[in-house]
Amino acid sequence: MDDLEDQGLPLTALAIAAGRAVETSRPDGLVADPFALALVEAARSHVDFPTSWPADPTAASPLQRPLLLASIYIAVRTRFIDDFLRSGPPTPQTVLLGAGLDTRAYRLPWAGGSRVFEIDHANVLEFKAGVLGRLSAEPRCELSTVATDLSRPWREPLLSAGFDPHQPTSWILEGLLPYLDAAAQLSVLKEVAALSAPGSRAVIERAVPLPKTDEVEAKLRDFSLQTGLSMSEVLARADPPDPADLLTSAGWLCSGYSVQELCAAYNRALSLDAPGLPAPSQEPASGQSRGGFVTALR
Template identity: 75%
Template sequence: MTEPTGSTELEGGAKFKDQGLPMTALAVAAGRAVETSRADPLVADPFASALVVAARSHLDLPTVWPAEPAEAPPLQQPLLLASIYIGMRTRFIDDFLRSDPRTAQTVVLGAGLDTRAFRLQWPEGAKVIEIDSANVLEFKAHVLSRLSAKPVCELITLAADLSLPWREPLLAAGFDPAQPTTWVLEGLLPYLDAATQRVVLEEVAALSAPGSRAVIERAVALPKTDDIEAKLLEFSQQTGLPMSELLARADPPDPVELLESAGWRCGGHTVEELCSRYGRVLSLAPADQSEPAASGPEQQPTPDQSRGGFVTAWLP
């Protein structure tokens, strides 16, 4: 579902097993590192930069916000621009997790290199279950252990492929479906086909006790136009993903419609709303600071973007 970086080396020269880390996980960690380095950071992630460095990716991933972002090397500019969005997304979900009513258990679907279990303050007795592929979870645990980082909650990691059935492994890992749960779906749905997105959302609804809540990053619905089809073809050629797989993602289910039909109360949040809330503009050019956020790139989604806005939901 995501592009690997190739074999990964940890500091000290030890080879990390499997075929490397998902490129998206490293790019998001780099985005959090860049946001953390800003003079006005929305997020403080003290581990993000170390995770990127330890991966030794062949890509030149930025981890610091430059003095003149518009003059950064052309290959880094899209990553710096993405870091603005990643910073807002991370802060929005952080704020949701810190808000009441909080739950005793939280499940992060597609956790990647997220470090909230280590950097946020959790209620006493809180349990966080992170689900992702084994190599991602093991790499993160290895690097954080080298940093002597300790989780601020009970942390359970579950190696599972979310495109396959995952209910039974979750229950076996210690998840209690009788207790209210906070679900985090950040950067996950855009990498699943539409049918699997629906299954994941239905599982969330089915496993949630009253008092549960969720924060969900939407997948972008791609309109059926010649321009979008051309972009999909270009993206397919760049990544090696077949067009059939990309088209399978083009008509995602609406999380609001699905969850409301299961009795949830939902709210929607656009990227423009986040820009206004957090004082950010999706641009690297200083001259654009006065332009409305709606002119940003989230209004013209491309196959590699996940800027469809967010859903927050509660189950009475």
């Protein structure tokens, strides 16, 4: 099999799967994903992603340390969204926007008749289906995949796949908004609101707004030079819409959760050194780049 980049798959999707594999290997794991390791191994990436929690994480190499730290955040995020889906009355439909290598359709218990829609690029969905097919894995719900680009209009492909806007829906926006520019984020959120029948709900990972300071502008210029992205493209992500504001104005009931709150709830520190929690008044440095989460009920 060709390596990940040759397949055109995003490294971020693989990194998240690797994070779930690491968490699954932990004796105190917040998430059990029996498919994550196979997805990482099948990609044969040139990046040496960790897939298990080391006996001494503080001795990890300089490359592995940030990846292990990322796995802690991925574990907390994944468990929070899993718990959201398991709480409250189930909706007949669930839509994962930017599903990536997510395996919730295969590993979570779903109520009878539940339908799950996964939206992402065709190559991502095809890669995942191929790996899971070779494992003889079967979804635990009625699964429909929708191959489309979420930075472009996606309502019609979703409707064509059988989505019913008159039925309550659970929406999952995990690791999506930070990768869209502000205009595309606004478009996605407005579409979610427009397609949601009463009784719908959503869990959304926020994009982080960038403060307009000289220091931040200088960092953005450096980032632009390093990545080859134009400054206008970088700045297009600088002032994202607030999902809570938008959905509240549309009549939804919203709640916000910081990364620090979720770390406390799941007794995890964003640190390789200390098993205990960080001080309640101090947000971990790695958490400062995160925007937290919004849950919403219509």
